[in-house]
Amino acid sequence: MTENVELQFDTEIRAASHPDSIKQAKDLLGNGQLVAIPTETVYGLAANAFSAEAVARIFDVKGRPASNPLIVHTFSVEMARDCVSTWTDAANKLAEKFWPGPLSMVLPKSEKIPNIVTAGGQTVAVRCPSHSIMKDILRQCEFPLAAPSANLSNRVSPTKAEYVADQLNGLIPLILDGGACQIGIESTVIDLTGETPAILRLGMIRKEQLQEVLGGAQLALENSGNDKLKSPGQLRCHYSPRAKVIVGEGSWEDLLNKSDKNTHVITFESVPNDRDPATWHEMPKTVQGYAKKIYETLNRCDQANAESILIQPLPLESEWDAVRDRLSRASMN
Numbered sequence: 070m071t072e073n074v075e076l077q078f079d080t081e082i083r084a085a086s087h088p089d090s091i092k093q094a095k096d097l098l099g100n101g102q103l104v105a106i107p108t109e110t111v112y113g114l115a116a117n118a119f120s121a122e123a124v125a126r127i128f129d130v131k132g133r134p135a136s137n138p139l140i141v142h143t144f145s146v147e148m149a150r151d152c153v154s155t156w157t158d159a160a161n162k163l164a165e166k167f168w169p170g171p172l173s174m175v176l177p178k179s180e181k182i183p184n185i186v187t188a189g190g191q192t193v194a195v196r197c198p199s200h201s202i203m204k205d206i207l208r209q210c211e212f213p214l215a216a217p218s219a220n221l222s223n224r225v226s227p228t229k230a231e232y233v234a235d236q237l238n239g240l241i242p243l244i245l246d247g248g249a250c251q252i253g254i255e256s257t258v259i260d261l262t263g264e265t266p267a268i269l270r271l272g273m274i275r276k277e278q279l280q281e282v283l284g285g286a287q288l289a290l291e292n293s294g295n296d297k298l299k300s301p302g303q304l305r306c307h308y309s310p311r312a313k314v315i316v317g318e319g320s321w322e323d324l325l326n327k328s329d330k331n332t333h334v335i336t337f338e339s340v341p342n343d344r345d346p347a348t349w350h351e352m353p354k355t356v357q358g359y360a361k362k363i364y365e366t367l368n369r370c371d372q373a374n375a376e377s378i379l380i381q382p383l384p385l386e387s388e389w390d391a392v393r394d395r396l397s398r399a400s401m402n
């Protein structure tokens with residue numbers, strides 16, 4: 070739980086399909102309050118991006134360092150253009166191809182965006198999400214929504230309403246329950262402010278796809294989580310469950326045989342006779358299926374008070390890089 074933040078709400082978890090839920094969310098957001106809303110990637114903790122006061126609540130509730138900027142979500146390209154001072158040709162091409170969808174683009178910020186959103190920087194990340202509930206709310210609001218993932222700082226991003234509630238119960242007035250997020254890991258972040266576009270965070274929209282749309286231009290990859298952080302959210306210890314996470318190297322069979330029987334195992338294999346099915350998490354073999362399930366699985370390990378989690382190595386193909394990146398961050402705690 071975040072320090073210094075009082076449990077001041079009787080948090081309501083409401084089915085997003087309820088006829089009043091969109092209006093209720095819109096009214097709260099219009100009053101400077103926070104609402105957890107499903108997106109196609111992960112649940113977001115939303116506030117009016119034009120209100121410094123509302124956005125300050127996000128930082129308080131999450132316990133997020135003021136140095137880590139937020140992504141601004143918009144209903145349309147037009148609304149995104151209102152948040153930036155320069156809309157480039159590359160931005161246009163990428164928006165045409167990937168919006169609405171899991172791509173965030175960093176561009177010079179406009180004056181309408183308060184400094185707190187961008188952690189004092191001159192650039193802002195904008196994203197047009199595709200989830201119908203988030204879109205409905207954005208359509209009704211006359212402002213864009215700043216929304217980080219709806220978890221406490223440095224914890225696993227929630228892909229279901231119940232995992233938002235585990236972390237934020239009592240801290241916000243409303244969680245809209247839209248079921249499981251379709252993609253399951255956060256958006257790709259691309260910085261378009263430098264001479265060469267740079268990927269700041271890997272996601273399910275891959276480097277090759279971005280490169281193709283940008284006419285084969287070489288893209289830098291600054292996703293490494295080292296000291297010279299362009300994207301402060303890329304700290305290595307990000308996305309961690311409470312348990313100690315080990316991403317297996319070497320022979321998987323050996324690692325498994327040597328592991329404690331209480332260790333939770335995340336694997337492509339089905340549960341052997343000598344293991345407790347409650348500690349065995351069999352994952353889909355496609356990257357889409359795996360991505361959709363991985364944060365939920367880590368959240369379930371947390372709920373079961375797992376002390377350690379052993380993860381089977383992922384296939385080496387580049388399409389697994391974004392998931393690999395999240396697992397390596399989860400193992401840094």
Ligand code: TXA
Pocket residue numbers: 108110111112113114137138139140171173175187190192193194196216217218219254255256257258269270299300301302303
């Ligand atoms: O899929 C997503 O992107 C989800 C959903 C809710 O949209 N949001 C999300 O937000 O993952 P958050 O705050 O958890 O991660 C935002 C990332 C951080 O790594 C942050 O440092 C980076 O984007 N970022 C935001 N604004 C930036 C900027 N102006 N320059 C560089 N990096 C930025």
Ligand code: MG
Pocket residue numbers: 217218226
């Ligand atoms: Mg996050």
